Amino acid sequence: VRIRDENDNSPKFSHLFRAEIEENSAIGTFVTQISSTDIDIYSVVTYELEDDGFGIFRIDPYSGNVTLISYIDRETQSEYALNVRAMDGVWQVRTSLTITILDQNDNAPIFSRDHFKFFVVNNAIVGSIVGKIEARDADSGENGVVFYSLRCAQDRFTVDPSSGLISLSIPLGNYTNEVFICEAEAIDGGMPALSAVATVEITAVGDKIVVPRFANRRPYFALLAGSPNGTVIGQLKTEPSTSCMRVLTDDDRFVIDENGTLSTRSNFPTSEIGRSITLRLAASFEQFYASSDEINATIEVTGANLHPPKFAQKKVTLSVPENSEMLTIVGIVSAFDDDPGINGRVTYAVDGNDFGQFPFEVNVTTGVVFVVGPVDYERKEIYKFFIAASDCGVPPQKATAQVLISVVDQDDNVPQFEDDSITL
Template sequence: MRLSPRAALALGLLRLCLAQANFAPHFFDNGVGSTNGNMALFSLPEDTPVGSHVYTLNGTDPEGDPVSYHISFDPSARSVFSIDPNFGNITLIEELDREREGEIEAIISISDGLNLVAEKVTILVTDANDEVPRFIQEPYIVQVPEDIPAGSSIFKVHAMDKDTGSGGSVTYFLQNIQSTKFAMDHHSGVLRLRAETTLDYEKAQAHFVIVVAKDGGGRLRGADVVFSATTTVTVYVEDVQDMAPVFVGTPYYGYVYEDTVPGSEVLTVVAMDGDRGKPNHILYSLLNGSDGAFEINETSGAILVTQSPAQLRREVYELHVQVTEVSSAGSPAVQATVPVTIRIVDLNNHPPTFYGESGPQNRFELSMYEHPPQGEILRGLKITVNDSDQGANAKFNLRMVGPGGIFRVVPQTVLNEAQVTIIVENSAAIDFEKFKLLTFKSLCPCC
């Protein structure tokens, strides 16, 4: 059949109009909560496992042509999804982190081979309780005076949890609350000294308080979890002047010997401020008991004897030493006293001495008849013995050295001084025909 030129032109226009009538494909919009369609208002929990099928793109072509699906991302962003172009199944291929990336922007497209329709979508990443509370501005170190009132606020800790909802709320607790002097406000994180509790620098110069920050809990990978973190608050206690001076090395005893030179040191009293953190200067003084025989160095505490031992009138001196703290301002502060006992000690440096009627004498003579009565006292001898030492050093024994058993000396033990008596023990041995001269030595060995 041959067409006229006008008929052929009309048929060509018809074919052109039919070719231009191929309409573009489109996505289905299935609304909020749907897992297939055009990802409108789609959200995804951040703890979704990698490899999960999370969504299916779904659309149609008006002419019924087959369609393919695609998803792409900005070159500067992560490609967190992959897609099956034939079925539109979207798979998570990168871990999500809401705290780092709360929204994901992507471009989804559908194509029938001739037409391509692209849409920009935003996927909301929802929170899971995957963050641990973190303390900020650590380390926590605070200095507190030891006289701070009970119940006072000391320090405030602060922890943050990047999660939302209950997982992002933080409360505070103390570990070992029964053994601590401190209390914690659970909501504000304020650390306080507990009621009816005091600090004491002399007992503890530092306290280490362990604080726990705990979140409110939440879901993570299908389970309810609670996260916590700990930190240490170091509380240094500052010393204040609340303690009297303390003497070291008590009790104090000193000795002055008879050969001690005036001005010699007898002993040293040592005291220190009971407040060890910021000690005051210490001054020493004698209150009483010295009778002018002793003095003390006000800065060193050294006690000196000021008189010759021969001038000292007592064998024992009971002194009382006072120490006075001097504050940083120079004014006297707290005082304390301590007793000091000083004994005057005799040296055993004087041997016993025999005395006759006219003074010291080392030879005594007597004429007597032979065979005197046994037990008779030799009255012609007037002998005194003396040891000028003092105390136990003045105790000694007497004995006769010569022909044995003829005479006996009384007393045999002497303390300081005694009259010496010689008594006949063996009358028969005193025989003129045998002995015209008897010689004896009287010895005084120390006890």
């Protein structure tokens, strides 16, 4: 008795497939071979790439050989996820093929500008930071690592090969308005290495340099766990304003742009909730890099901001004598928030008054209301306004309380006759 085989079994893949190929490989380069098994005797298995292999790869339907049919660039796309079908005329199955594009050193570093210009005071000490040069390389791994060198007359300035920070190596003495021209080179770590050059102009000055100062000396920000890369954390301002702010702390998860916007360059999982991160920030005028103001900014990773602040009293009645001196304390408003950590941290502000020269202010952290302008009973007897309490969560929540301040009259006006003379 002969049993005739029927095609009643589908092909089977033994595993998921992965392959690697270098970018810039020639058309026709072999990538990998796809294979499967079919226990039916007479079945003929053929292969097919779904989505036509994105027009970049093809598969031989009988051998399963995958080859390159188009130019590939790792900087455009570093990995391709393909689906492969195996068919025996009746049955078909699918598997995945992941192709990783390996980097070649085909991109030279590019300086952020062709000409850098910095100023330094002539009495700066050796080691003072003068400025920073920066170049980027689109390649990955060692091919994308950039190193710096600097050539200057008399070697007055040197550059840190990794950070690009330029520092003073020889005292300037009495040089004033003297211009030093240097050539900077950025070279990558590839084999063979590629490089780029830029001009660095450094001027020695004798005048005192004005340094911008951060308006908020102790900024505290909340970062919601799970927020995506690029999330804005907060805004920093300086007086006078400057477009040159930077993160000094060696933590590449954060970046600050020319507008003072502090944002993330990484994701922060929920496992980091409650963690505080301290960043050292600096601000300077771009060409006066060495003269900078520095502060510490604290970032707390938080969970959801569930509760708004609540005032102990929704309506607060206070009084103040007229002619009170500046900074006289009038009273206090108080609010609390049930959230833990920074989500429960409450700040206060006068909410939307339209009185012009408003004579009262509230301390942002304590809720103390105090005098900041002239108070005159004869001009205004009662001030009615709102104070807002906001938490520091993401997004922040707010509550308001009404404040009534009665101005208490003082005997500060002498009697006046309606007429200078009276006839009886």
